[in-house]
Amino acid sequence: MAEGEEDFSSLPFSERFAHKNWKVRKGGYEDAKQQFEKTPDESDPIFAEFLQDPGMWKGAVTDSNVAAQQDGLASYCAFLKYAGPAACVRTRGHTVGGIAEKGLPSTRPAAKASALEALLLCVELDKSGPVIDEIIPVLSHKVPKVVAAALTGLTAIYHNFGCKIVDPKVVLKALPKVFGHADKNVRAEAQNLTVELYRWLKEAMKPLFWGELKPVQQQDLEKLFEAVKQEPPPKQERLTITQQAEADAGSGSGPGAETGEGDGGEEEYAEDDDGEAEILDLADPVDVFPKIPNDFSEQLGSSKWKDRKEALDALYSALNVPKIKDGQFDEIVRGLAKCMKDANVAVVTLAANCVDLLAKGIRNGFIKYRATVMSPIMERLKEKKQTVADALGQALDAVFIATSLADCLEETLEFVKHKNPQVKQETVKFLIRCLRTTREVPSKPDIKSIAEAATKLLTDSSETNRAGGAEILGTLMKIMGERAMTPFFDGLDDIRKTKIKEYFETAEVKAKDRPKPIVGPPKTASAPAAKKAVGSKKPLGMKKPAAAAASPPVQELAPSPSKPATKSIPSKLGGLSKPGGLPTPGGALKKRLGGPGGVASPQRRVISPPSEEQPQQAPVSKFGLGRGLAGRPIARPSAPSEPAPAPVPAAPAVSGLAAMERAELEELRLEKERFVRLAEDLKYERTKLNSQVTELQNQNAQLIEDHTRDVLSIKAKETQLVRARSDAEAAEQNVQKQQREIERLKRELSRALRSGALNSPTSIPDQFSMAIPDPASIYQDQGSNGPMSRSGLHMGPRFESTRPRSYASASPSEEKENGLESPGLSRRKFSPTFGNAHPGLASPTRSSMFGSGSASGEEQSARSAEPAENWKRAAEVTSQLKARIEQMKARQGLTRPPAQR
Template sequence: MAEEEDFSSLPLTDRWVHKVWKVRKQAYEEAAQQFEKTPDEYDPAFRPFVQDPSLWKSAAADSNVAAQQEGLAALCAFLKFGGRDGALRARQHAVTPIVEKCLSSTRAATKASALEALLLFIEVDVPGPVIEEILPVLSNKVPKVVAAAVATLTQIYHNYGCKTADPKPVLKILPKVFGHADKNVRAEATNLAVEFYRWLRDAMKPMFWNDLKPTQQTDLEAQFEKVKAEGAPKQERLLRSQQAAQERAPAGGAGDEEYDDNGGQEEEPAEVDAFDLAEPQDVISKVPKDFFDNLSSSKWKERKEALEALHAIVNVPRIKDADFGEINRCLAKCMKDANIAVVTQAAQCIELLAKGLRKGYAKYRSTVMQPIMERLKEKKQTVADALGAALDAVFLSTDLTECLEDITTFLAHKNPQVKEGTMKFLVRCLRTTRDVPSKQEIASMVESAKKLLSEGSEALRSGGAEILGTIMKIIGDRAMNPHLEGLDDIRKTKIKEFYETAEVKAKDKPKPPPPAARAPPGGPKKVMGGKKATAGVKKPAPAAAPPPEPAPAPVAAAAPKPGPASKLGMPKLGGFKAPQKRTLGGPGAASPRRPAPAPSPPPMEEEPPVSPPPAKPAPRLGLGRGGLAARSLAKPAAPSVPVAPPSPTPTSGISSIERAELEELRMANERLLKSLDEARHERSKLMSEIQELKNQNASLIEDHTRDVLSIKAKETQLVRARSDAEAAEQTNDRLRRELDRLKRALSKAEALNAAGGPGSPGSPHGLHFRTMSPTHDDIYRDAPHRMSMASTLSEEKENGDGVPHPRSKLSPELRYTGSNASSGRGSPARGFRRDVSMEEKEPRSADMGGAAGYGGGYTDRAGSRTGSRAGGRDTPSSTTTTTTSGMESWKRAAEVTSQLKARIEQMKAKQASRPQ
């Protein structure tokens, strides 16, 4: 008894860790009573436990169940009446012992106190740290400890909800709990999954559903059906921060409102989807290396398989942001594909990318939206549904302001099918948007919808009325009345019907006044006009829409400046590279084109000649070798099958004659059978060639699309040719000025010769000058020749006609000139600038005899300079070469042209005489 009396005299902290359990139990009870009597959280009774938070670990893990029960009660009192600082210090010591030792206790009071202590730890701060302490216990070897931990998680989410407590860490390990060997653990896992379903619905399934067994999925679906009838769950316990926000709120209106993590009040609970729960996944690294090659294949099956592989890669709830620009450009190109299966698969890939990136996909909207809306002309419902789903996903990544320009443009499209699809898309946008459109945007949509009311199609007229009714639902009937003036009563009635049935998420209603507008404690503010401060407060209109991005100028609109920096390469148009021509036209001829971009005739109309199939694939059809020009337009006659002569009528002769006729008939039969086998073989070859023609037909369909783009590229070439012509005119002016200068120099030299100076006719210098200086006719004869040849080869190189092998048959001058006829360098302007620069340098010599160096600027047959300068003098042989090079070049060009024409005529004659 004496020892028991001494225990009460010991300090509380010493009795807290005493070896006698009764002493510890009394210390726990005494501490709980002290906590309940404290006036505030700064009372000295809390100080020992704030300074030494490990005391709570010993109390939660007490070996005596009776003392443990009282220790948990004391902890609950400490958390309830103590401050936040002491609770945070105690949390890192007490949570793990509570989960491992107390939640699985056989005493109901102990279990209840342990659960209450964990909920109080969450109430003081946030749920995250407590959940992180509980998750490692799910790997405990004792099944009842794991089951108790799962049940605790269920209670945490039931009380605080998935909005306050993040469910993602628990959803990740939920499949592991469902795979536990103990049935009690699996039962608690089912309860936890049902609790998640109350808050998240189907958004939680992508996180763990595929990892469950089919029987577990069936059982959970049955449990989910029971929960679907319930309304939206509400948070039952509030955090301290939420309680403080509720106390600051007005007395009348915070009863049933929900709060966010920071204690802010929300008007309505936000929907939780799989995107918010999932972790971003890197999919750009999983795209196959041959994806772009397969996507540009001429076979639609290979294109479809490439898109199916991409679809499997991007089919994830959330995608890590990366550079998807090239992939989206290829998917936009697929919208023009001739095969609807490829179009559908590409639209599904765009939908998954937009859903996985959300706001990160907004920068690709301009790339894919217009091609998708252009493809809305497809009448097949499956394709239209895929395109509509892709447009909806792209819209969710942006807003109505960014998409409205494209929508209003396609509402005026000439194709009724495109109009209808765009109209339905606009209605879906108005229903899903949460931002009220601005007045300018409303006026634009109303104007487009009024035009639809006068369409000949009933679907378009109803769509226009539905657009107006949905807008009226958003802004209200009073604000909509000015827009309905001038409409008849029938149309107004139709719009009213859609207005009553429309469901929208954005409504133009006034917001409550901000806290700064409320009356201060010192007295009410004076209000202009004597009205209440909140009477005229309305929801501010959204910011004006940013100016739309300027549409890309037509290709022929901007001409590049002439000069060395101007490149004559084909520009990219809409993601396509302009196709280059593969045929070479004659000098000065127009660029070769196919006869017409119309679809090619059926393969059966044009039968190829009977010949073995080539070992290499057939070249592209064009006007060059092996093209359509080399084929005969006459339909070849069908191969003749030898017919057996008619058998003679049997007569009543001797048997020897009959036997001879029988032998002849047998031989004729054998010949017929042999010819039939040959005909079958010939037919098989023809069928193989027909199949090749079908493949070529498929490639022609693709070439047709590229031809349309090539027409635009030709417009660019025309503009650039005009710029080259202007440059040539400028060069011509410079040459005239240079000629005038040379004339003046020549006149001065003649004057000096006449005066008997060093350039007199009798002197060697004067003779050399008269011999070597170019005349007026020589200059004007050679300059146009160089200009025409340089411009011709420059045009051929620009059109893709600069094929090396036909050029080797031209004269050496043409071959040398063509080697420099590249983009920008072989243009006439560059050629004349090079000549002028050389001519300006050479004639300016010390003596007047150096003026003959002007002829050194010309080239001979090998393209080298003919005039060699030695001390300001030229060799006499340069005169002949200079004066005759122009005429010889034209003569050789004419000869080569005539030879080419003769060869073409011979090839046509051979083709016509070939046996059919």
């Protein structure tokens, strides 16, 4: 230090960080960083001051002096690395916003790199949500350079951790705003961020923001997306601290760890996270019921295929959303299942597409509808048209993704035995797709069922099915391993085994059965095993997990005299060890029994052999005497024996501690087997109940269909009955009308019979016009059965004017038939003008008929002057008319004819 300058190194960090002199602040940042790097673990006292006053870091990361800010950011990165998750949780609320606003836009590359590393460490040590929430408001900053830098930071976060760790929903909703920014650099960084998100999400990201972009922006992005589509799927480059702990636990310790059998950590995690993030994690659920037509069921049951297709089109438009809010879709699903039997392939294809959208939209909520639609879809796989088969297969895949392999397996294996070759072939393809995409390892009973069905396919008559059986076995071997599948290959020839081996080598699966680690004898832990943070670009420098820091102290047990101390062996029991050479509690035994760090198993102490100078003491249980694993002593003191002349390396394998561990392990294994058997029994019961429910649902559907058919039949019969009643009433009215007409005719006929004018031979000339009916009218009355006049006789012109012409006259052929061909009885003599020659016959009045007062004197004198032949002719006419009347009566059954009298 130069002379005359004051020494500020003795001041506390809180004063140095807030000093008005930038050089003092810069020195404080550098000094803090150096001390952080020398700390043994997170519990070092140096971190306490900064954890108690986290606001100190706000000024450090946003220092007004760029040189001091650079060191302040570097010091904050060191603090996060060595102080652990608690440092991130306490300070990120004070620092992330300032780093995004003033650290990322820094002109110094070192400061910019430290700012970006600080953000990544905040995500790595805890979770990403609070970090993203602090960066999003910076996107509205008025300075374009700050907005562009914040977008760059977001791009780096998603590039390192992916969309599985960092939720992209909030960022996707903010993209349209930055795409509309006036600065071209901001728009360019927005494009970079969008392309990075597309690497992880693909087309799943578009529904959230794509419609708000301009067409030109969409075209530019599509060009950039084309290049991304050719790239391999992205993988997470940095793991969070939780994933690092899981990777360390997955790497294992013991015999398997030395041979590399358990080393899977980062590679396995990356494999599990391959693929796109599901769209359900991004979109908000949508209530689709208001969009479905109210008459959907009626249209779906229409006899016209166009109506059914229109109903399914409307349903497809309603279901075509990223995420569907769960509801009562029972009626809709039953209608879609019924459409699988439709004769129109367009209706079947649309119904399959609707099932696909519904299953993808509600996912886990579709489990209760699986049994309703799965069997009808598989039955329809007999359709040979490729477009229909593809739609049905896509619907089955969506149903499988929404449920699980165990749920779909029973029905799938039944259709593998189907008598239709097309159905069998498509079902085999579906089963292969299920095995490739499932993330759950099948249970042993399921494996046996699948292997037996596939083995039968190897002898199928179709080459496609034989190849499908071999592919099923090869894919199953990829999941379970060669050793687990060996019993199922007994009896197969070498050709089939070679074929299965080929499919095994090329199969790509997402679920793999991990063999259980072999439990070995415990080893003495003397030197801590150094562990590197998996997946991190820089080591975090943490000496132990946070869970291990609060573990109880290690108890020591005096060694047996027969087992002298040997040289220290690196421990493979524990994880990250404490200073002093003692292993961290919760090591390999807990990992074998319950998972990472012993979280899932009862807590036990790891006892290491003490040195020879320590006195022997009895083991004391922290929890006292009691039942359970935690209440029993870990080991018993062995009986003294003669010391061995030379150290035996294998001595710990036969110690009392190892025996007790093996006994407890066997007990836990037996308990696990019991639980597995219980789970299998419950699964069998569930499968049985599901099959019963399915059968009852089918019966219910059949009963509903029968009931509907019966109701329609009853309605048709009722309609016919109503029509028959109406016809009967009309017929009855007609009959009554005819009866009334008959009664009227009878009355008219009786009046005619009572009239004595026809039977009286006297006064013929005076009563001629009254007693002689019109021959034409008589003929018409007999021929047409129409109504007669009141007396049955011709009533003159007034009566003829109200009747049809056919009643008033007869044709010459009719007159000849009736015997009226006499020259003196032509038609004109019986016309209304007949009264000119015979006035008495044409008079319309009663007085004129009897030749009383209305006739003039000239007429009376003319009548007396007629010659005698007129009377003869009148007498002949009268006799003919009487005979004619008698014939008419005889025809009507009123009197017997003269021959029978």
